[in-house]
Every structure is written in structure tokens, then in C-alpha cells.
Amino acid sequence: MPLAVKAQTTATRTPFKAVSLFDGTADYRTFSIGVNGGALAPVSPTGGSNDFTKWKADFGYGAYVKWQILHSLALRADYLGGKLSANNDNNLGNGSRPQSPYSEFETKLKYTASLSAVATVLNINWLHRENFVGLYLSAGAGLAGYSPRITPVGGAAQDYKTGGGNINELVIPVGAGVKFKLTDLLNLDLGYTTYFTDGDNLDGYNKPPQKDKFSYGYAGLEFVFGAPGKKQLQFTNPAVVLYDELQAQKMANDQMQARLNNALASNDSLAASVARLTADEDGDGVSNFFDKCPGTPAGAKVDGSGCPLPVPEPPKVIEKVTVTEEDNRIVREAVKNLEFATGKSDIKPHSYETLNRVADLLVKRGFSLKLAGHTDNVGRPDKNMILSKERAESVKAYLVARGANPSRIEATGYGQTQPIASNKTAQGRQTNRRVEFTIY
Known part of the structure; x- marks a missing residue:
């Protein structure tokens, strides 16, 4: 360790503007824009070339805006456009021809807009304060708009969607890349991203x-913005920065100690110097020399720098809430009148009046409320579980809109797991389709 300290404090270390690792990102460049171009292809390392046997590489182009939040984490908004195409010229893996009604396709990728988190990896070492190369991984979500044209076997190309209209789908971009720092204002960006569509x-x-x-495999340039003299946050090595910060602090402490020693030596007497150093005008137990908050009121408790300690808030008195029979009647009436649209979580309007009374009760009395949604056994159990949860949440949302405290309302769905009547009759199924209210 002593050898490492000497190696990092030699004259070969390029001097940097003094910054504090704990003062945020104000002393670094954090915003940038990028432009890139490369190859677009309907293929993925995780799943082949979709529904055609021979994919083609077409030109793609993109741009992004990036905000570097931490040394190793950034948010990036991307745009991507271009063309995708493939055909069935290649045989299948067993040598046979593909059994497909289509011979080829061409899709115009009009846009892909996404927001991704970008994590820089391997940017910590013990040799350099700044790196010149950085590996990164990215993942996010977005929306793609495109219009395919499909060619039937022996036929002419035709629009997949009537009129050639756009198809808009959710996409999940997952990628990796390497970035080279050319200057403090310019980086070379090489990357590869796979877009998983939701269709x-x-x-x-x-x-x-x-x-x-x-x-999309691409190469591009990244333009970094910031005041002159500032370094890029994404290429700054936090480990060495911290080490240099500690060394600078140690040097400042040594200089302060030297000034203090000189001041003591220049005084007429050591006693006078000590008296000045130990003087405590506000009587808080911290000398004036170290007191950052002079004039503290007498008797106030202070920290080591002479500043008042925060006064703890008095404990809150929680009043006991009693549920009356009238309160229960209002809740029972709301449960009795509560109805939803068939197969949905929409509350029917005739239920509003009694729900309004429950909302007033929660606001005025400060009650807590548990909502439990239930269904009959018609339909799939997983769908019923979702529907029961949505109905309970719908009631909660209505009560909150009427002024109820959302933190005091619990909404849970149980699906068809807790029937209170037989599901073999229409009356029993209707009874099981319910939302139970419990106030406390």
C-alpha cells in the first residue's frame, strides 16, 4: 500500500481542477447527444431470423440524448429508423425448403423511440484518474412504428396493413457497446442492440x-456538453478520484496545522495563543476557532462544530377510533348497492350515492378500510383474480377521489378462492361476485 501511495502522487499524474466527490456532478460534463449509423437486420443472437430463412442487412440510422447521472449510470433517450428485409432463399436446417406462403418481406422502420438505462462497467481501476475506453450495457423500453410489405410466393408485393398504415408496438431494447474518449468533447461509440417487439x-x-x-449494429459519434475545463463524468474513475480527494484533504489539514503552529510561534506568549484558541464567547463548549455557529443561545445542545442539534418532534398522540353501529350500517348499505359493469371493473352510477357516504365517513372519522374483491368461478381463475383486484382498486380510486386518505385503504383481490355461496346456481354466483368492506 505505501508503494501505491507513492506511485499515485508522483509528478506524472496530470493535475486536475479540485472537485469533491461528494458534491454531486456539478464539476463534470453530464449531458451529451449522439448520432450513429449502421446495419439493421431482422435477426437476433437469441432467436434467429424471425419467420424467414435468409435475413438481409440494411442501413439504419439513429440519434440519442443522454444524461449521465452517476459515474456508472446514465439515462438515454434513443431514436432509430431505417429498413428491414429478408426472404426464404435459404433451406431449413434439415435441407428442406421452407413451407411458407410468402417469399420475402420489406419493412420500413419509420421510428423507434425508447428510454434506456446505461450502465458503464469496468470503469474502476487504481492506475488512472480518467479512462479512455468504457464498456457499457443498456436496457429499456419504447415504442416502434413500422409498415411491412409482404410478397406472396409467385405474387406481387402488398401492404401487410391495408393502406400501408403504421403498426405501433412496444419494444424492449437490450444492448452492449464500447466507447472511446477522443477528447473532452467527443467520443467514438460502437454498439449492438437487439430490439424485442411485443408482437x-x-x-x-x-x-x-x-x-x-x-x-442494430452501429458506429457513431457522441458530442459532450459542458463548461471548459470540466471532465466527462462517464470516463472519470471514482476510486482514484476518491483517493486524490483524501490526499488533497490531508494536504489541506497539514497546511492548516502549519499555519496554526506559525501563529503560536509568532505570539508574545504561548499562554496568550492558547487563550485565543480556547475562547468560547457563547459558552456552548466549542471554542471560537472551531465554532461554525457563533452566538448559540445559552443552554442549547450543540454538535462538535458548535451548531445546535436538531430538536426531536414530540410523539404524536394517536386517538382511538370507535366504529359505531351507524358506521357499519352505512358500509353495509354501500356493499349492498355496489355493482360493476359485466366482466369489468367500472362502477355503475347508481352505486355512487352510498359510496359517497362511505367516503365522507373515512374523511370525517379517520377510519381505515380494507377492500376485498371476489368473483364467481365462471372463467379462468387467473383472469378472475385480476378482475377481483381491479374491482377492489376501482372502489379505492373512487373513495380517494372523494377525499379519502389512500394510505388508509387496502385493496386486495381473492378471485374465486373464497366463495360464500354455491357457484352451481345463478343466485349463488351473483352472491359470490362482491367487494367486501371492513372498517377499523
Whole structure:
């Protein structure tokens, strides 16, 4: 360790403007924009080339805006456009021709807009304060708009969607790349991103169960903004910065000690110097020399720098809430009148009046409320579980809109797991379709 200290404090270390690692990112460049171009292809390392056997590489282009939040984490908003195409010229893996009604497709990727988190990895070492190369991983979500044209075997190309309209789908971009620092204002960016779509429409051939995906390999430039003299946060090595900060603090402490020693030596007497150093005008037990809050009121408790300690808040008195029979009657009436649209979580308007009384009760009396949604056994259990939860949440949302405290309302769905009547009769199923109210 002593050898490492000497190596990092030699004259070969490039001097930097003094910054504090604990003062945020104000002393670094954190905003940048990037432009790039490269190859777009309907293929993915995780799942082949969608529904066609031979993918093609077409030109793609993109741009992004990035905000570096920490040394190793950034938020990036991306745009991507271009073209995707493939055909069935290649045989299948067993040598046979693909059994497909289509021979090829071409999709115009009009836009892909996404927001991703970008994590810089391997940017910590013990040799340099700044790195010149950084590896990064990215993942996010966004929306893609595209219009496929599909060519049937032996036929002419046609729009997949009537009129050539856009298809808009959710996409999940996952990528990796390497970035080279050319100057404090310019970086070279090389990367590869796979976009997973939430559908099977990208190539114009809907062939479940797999969803389509495409990839983009690119090279580009990143332009970094900031005041002159500031360094890029993404290439700053936090470990060495911290070490240099500690060394600078140690040097400042040594200089302060030297000034103090000189002051003591220059005084007429050591006793006079000590008296000045130990004087405590406000009587808080911290000498004037170290007191950062002079004039503290007598008797106030202070910290080591002479500043008052925070006064703890008095404990809150929690009043006991009693539920009356009238309160229970209002709740029972609301439960009795509560109805939803068939198969939905929409509350019917005739239920509003009694729900309003429950909301007033929660606001005026400060009660807590538990909502438990239930269904009959018609339909799939997982769908019923979701529906029961949504109905309970719908009631909660209505009560909150009427002024109730959302933190005092619990909404839970139990689906068809807790029937109170037989599901073999229409009356029993209707009884089981309910939302139970419990106030306390």
C-alpha cells in the first residue's frame, strides 16, 4: 500500500481542477447527444431470423440524448429508423425448403423511440484518474412504428396493413457497446442492440408462438456538453478520484496545522495563543476557532462544530377510533348497492350515492378500510383474480377521489378462492361476485 501511495502522487499524474466527490456532478460534463449509423437486420443472437430463412442487412440510422447521472449510470433517450428485409432463399436446417406462403418481406422502420438505462462497467481501476475506453450495457423500453410489405410466393408485393398504415408496438431494447474518449468533447461509440417487439407483425407474417425481433449494429459519434475545463463524468474513475480527494484533504489539514503552529510561534506568549484558541464567547463548549455557529443561545445542545442539534418532534398522540353501529350500517348499505359493469371493473352510477357516504365517513372519522374483491368461478381463475383486484382498486380510486386518505385503504383481490355461496346456481354466483368492506 505505501508503494501505491507513492506511485499515485508522483509528478506524472496530470493535475486536475479540485472537485469533491461528494458534491454531486456539478464539476463534470453530464449531458451529451449522439448520432450513429449502421446495419439493421431482422435477426437476433437469441432467436434467429424471425419467420424467414435468409435475413438481409440494411442501413439504419439513429440519434440519442443522454444524461449521465452517476459515474456508472446514465439515462438515454434513443431514436432509430431505417429498413428491414429478408426472404426464404435459404433451406431449413434439415435441407428442406421452407413451407411458407410468402417469399420475402420489406419493412420500413419509420421510428423507434425508447428510454434506456446505461450502465458503464469496468470503469474502476487504481492506475488512472480518467479512462479512455468504457464498456457499457443498456436496457429499456419504447415504442416502434413500422409498415411491412409482404410478397406472396409467385405474387406481387402488398401492404401487410391495408393502406400501408403504421403498426405501433412496444419494444424492449437490450444492448452492449464500447466507447472511446477522443477528447473532452467527443467520443467514438460502437454498439449492438437487439430490439424485442411485443408482437409478430414486424416481417408481415403472423406465425405464433414466437414474437419478432431485430438488431442494430452501429458506429457513431457522441458530442459532450459542458463548461471548459470540466471532465466527462462517464470516463472519470471514482476510486482514484476518491483517493486524490483524501490526499488533497490531508494536504489541506497539514497546511492548516502549519499555519496554526506559525501563529503560536509568532505570539508574545504561548499562554496568550492558547487563550485565543480556547475562547468560547457563547459558552456552548466549542471554542471560537472551531465554532461554525457563533452566538448559540445559552443552554442549547450543540454538535462538535458548535451548531445546535436538531430538536426531536414530540410523539404524536394517536386517538382511538370507535366504529359505531351507524358506521357499519352505512358500509353495509354501500356493499349492498355496489355493482360493476359485466366482466369489468367500472362502477355503475347508481352505486355512487352510498359510496359517497362511505367516503365522507373515512374523511370525517379517520377510519381505515380494507377492500376485498371476489368473483364467481365462471372463467379462468387467473383472469378472475385480476378482475377481483381491479374491482377492489376501482372502489379505492373512487373513495380517494372523494377525499379519502389512500394510505388508509387496502385493496386486495381473492378471485374465486373464497366463495360464500354455491357457484352451481345463478343466485349463488351473483352472491359470490362482491367487494367486501371492513372498517377499523
